[in-house]
Amino acid sequence: MTRAPIAVALDAPDLETAARWAALVTPHVSTVKVGLELYLRYGPDVIASVRGASGVRVFLDLKLHDIPNTVAAATRAVARLKPAILTVHAAGGPAMVKAAVEAAPGIQVAAVTVLTSLSDADLAKIGLQGPPEDAVRRLAALAVGAGAQALVCSPQEVTAVRAEVGPGVTLITPGVRPVGSAVQDQARVATPERALADGADLLVIGRPITGATDPGAAAAALAAALRRTLPES
Numbered sequence: 001m002t003r004a005p006i007a008v009a010l011d012a013p014d015l016e017t018a019a020r021w022a023a024l025v026t027p028h029v030s031t032v033k034v035g036l037e038l039y040l041r042y043g044p045d046v047i048a049s050v051r052g053a054s055g056v057r058v059f060l061d062l063k064l065h066d067i068p069n070t071v072a073a074a075t076r077a078v079a080r081l082k083p084a085i086l087t088v089h090a091a092g093g094p095a096m097v098k099a100a101v102e103a104a105p106g107i108q109v110a111a112v113t114v115l116t117s118l119s120d121a122d123l124a125k126i127g128l129q130g131p132p133e134d135a136v137r138r139l140a141a142l143a144v145g146a147g148a149q150a151l152v153c154s155p156q157e158v159t160a161v162r163a164e165v166g167p168g169v170t171l172i173t174p175g176v177r178p179v180g181s182a183v184q185d186q187a188r189v190a191t192p193e194r195a196l197a198d199g200a201d202l203l204v205i206g207r208p209i210t211g212a213t214d215p216g217a218a219a220a221a222l223a224a225a226l227r228r229t230l231p232e233s
C-alpha cells in the first residue's frame with residue numbers, strides 16, 4: 001500500500017522519543033520531518049536515528065535564512081546527510097534561494113513563503129499589508145524563479161499558489177489540523193482532506209499525530225482518511 005503524503009513533524013524533546021515516533025509512523029506516511037528543536041540539540045546524528053532501518057524520506061526543516069554565501073555553505077554542510085527536502089526562507093531573496101539550490105543537487109530545496117503561524121494582523125505588524133495570499137504568491141513566484149522546486153505555504157493558499165507557479169512545483173503545507181484538533185500556535189489552517197483536495201503534495205502534521213496516545217494509530221487513521229479523499233492514491 002502506498003504511504004500517505006504526510007510528513008510527520010518529529011518535534012520531540014529527545015532523540016529516543018523522536019526515533020520511537022518515527023518507527024511508529026513510518027509504515028503509514030511517506031516522510032518524517034526533523035526541525036530546529038532536534039537538529040540544534042543533537043546535530044547530524046539525528047538524521048540516521050529517525051531514518052532507522054526503513055530508510056524513510058527525511059525532510060530537514062532548518063529554514064535557512066542568511067546571505068547567499070552562508071546559505072550555500074550551510075546547504076553543502078547538510079547535503080551529505082542526504083535529506084530528501086531542505087527548507088530555506090523565500091524572504092532571503094532570489095540570490096539566496098538560488099545559492100541553496102545550486103549547492104544541493106539531488107535535494108529538493110523548499111522555500112518557506114509566509115509562516116503558517118502568522119495571521120493577517122501579524123503580517124500587518126511586520127509591514128506586509130493585505131491578505132496573506134498576496135505575500136505568499138509573491139514569495140512563491142520569487143522562489144520558483146530562483147530555482148526552488150518546492151514551496152511551503154498554508155493549506156489555505158494552495159489553490160492560489162498552484163495558479164501562480166503551475167503544476168511542476170511541490171506544494172508542502174504545515175498548518176494542517178484534522179477536524180476537532182486544537183489549532184495551537186498555527187493561524188492559517190485547514191483540514192488534511194481540504195489541503196489534499198486543493199492540490200497540496202505533502203502535508204506536514206506534527207502534534208495532532210505525535211500528541212496522540214498512540215502516534216502510530218493516529219498516523220494510520222489520517223492516512224486512511226486521505227485514501228478516501230483520493231481513492232487512487
Ligand SMILES: O=c1ccn([C@@H]2O[C@H](COP(=O)(O)O)[C@@H](O)[C@H]2O)c(=O)[nH]1
Nearest residue numbers: 009035114115116174175204205206207
Ligand atoms: O510555515 C511553517 C513552516 C514550518 N512549520 C513546521 O511544521 C510543523 C508543524 O507542526 P504542528 O505540530 O502540526 O503544528 C512544525 O515542525 C513547524 O516548525 C510550520 O508549522 N509552519
